[in-house]
Amino acid sequence: MVVNGSDEAAIAQAVQVLAAGGLVAFATETVYGLGADAASDAAVAGIFSAKGRPSDHPLIVHVPDAASAEAFAADIPPVARKLMDAFWPGPLTLILARRDGMAEAAAGGHATVGLRCPAHPVAHRLLVAAAANDPPVRGVAAPSANRFGRVSPTTAQHVADEFGQELLVLDGGACPVGIESAIVDCTRGAPVLLRPGTLAREKIEAACGQRLRLPEEVDGAAPRASGTLEAHYAPNAKVRMMDARSLQTALNVLGEDAGSIAVYARTVMRSRSARLRRMPDDAVETARQLFSVLRDFDSQGVKLIWVETLPEDDAWEGVRDRLRRAAAS
Known part of the structure; x- marks a missing residue:
């Protein structure tokens, strides 16, 4: 069911669905996300099932502001703080050490978690309202709202085409960015670009005061991150x-x-x-x-x-x- 994401009643309805362990699709500035309560492993399992996505492939957790990241991150190093200050809300995901007991299913069972604060007003209203709910939904795990490996959706109709009319979709119009966020790993001592987005590399480097490394330039295996499989984003053709x-x-x-x-x-x-x-x-x-x-x-x-x-x-x-x-x- 596609509803107006600017409608307060629609936002309230979506929050209740999330709080009850259900799924909600919503507009972000990058692509539409398929969301569930990030702190509920059972709710997050619904995302993996709906998408046909392997459960060890991590999801990005969306939060309403930088302070909310502390509920999911065990450590936020200075470089991550600089990037939050510069680009949150916006199309940048940060990989951080995961807090024990939080978002384990959303992180695919890994010791790190991807966090993003989206800039789209529909996503922002949803996240703020969810965090204020009783009980609160402190973060929403949300990969792109499409079947696994397929083309990401940038309109509410794209989501409806993927999942039918039973899914609640908060319509925010066409996504103004159009491709997924850049992902920067902040867990290995130097910032590492795991996935490029529309944020220019030089702007990220200027904000954090360091050169962005590539995964092969830093010791240790790169943490798994959303949208980094070799084959992805594929149409039928x-x-x-x-x-x-x-x-x-x-x-x-x-x-x-x-x-x-x-x-x-x-x-x-x-x-x-x-x-x-x-x-x-x-x-x-x-x-x-x-x-x-x-x-x-x-x-x-x-x-x-x-x-x-x-x-x-x-x-x-x-x-x-x-x-x-x-x-x-």
Whole structure:
């Protein structure tokens, strides 16, 4: 059931569902999340079951503010405090040491937990109201509201398409960011980028006063984190990355036989039968529309999605990551 996320009665209804151990989908600035009470292992089990997600693959816990993170984190090092001050609320998840007895199922049984404070007003209203409930729901575990490994939802209709009308969905419109948050590990002495998002790497580095490391640059195994599997974010159609010249050459060769192919490219392409969609020249706008475009191509029944190779600069890092994982599926 899709309801207006700005309606106080809808928020109150969602809080009661969460407090009773149920699931609620809600808008965030990144993608729509499928939420449950993070402190209830039984409630969180419902997320894994609904998504078909392995129970050892951790979820991100959403909190209303930085102070609320202390309920779930055993330690918040100075670098994490700096990043919270700079980017919370916003599209940044921090991996921290997990407090014993808290969010064990949400963390996939691991000793670390991913925490985020979302900026979307619907998510914020829900989290604040849930924390004020009696008994309180101090945090909401919420992966993307889609079947495991598939394309993340950026509208309430996408969620309804995945799970039907029985799930309560707090509609907040189209997600303004469009891809999932960046994830920074703060548990190994230096900040480590586990998943890029739309936050520029240089902005994160400026805020924490250190260079962001890659997982292989730091001793010890990286903690498991949401959305970091090699194959992920995949539409039903097969995704392939190609440079502009190869794309146009292939379309020319296929001619009228390209009807089962969709193309998403910044360069203007020509085809008599392929489904053509222009990719924005701007990385932020491309991120905003990426998952919606992939879902739209799937709805048209195409078998192949050809995407023009992306620029190599850091602004495109998050989009490159999502498309690389989609193409690996």
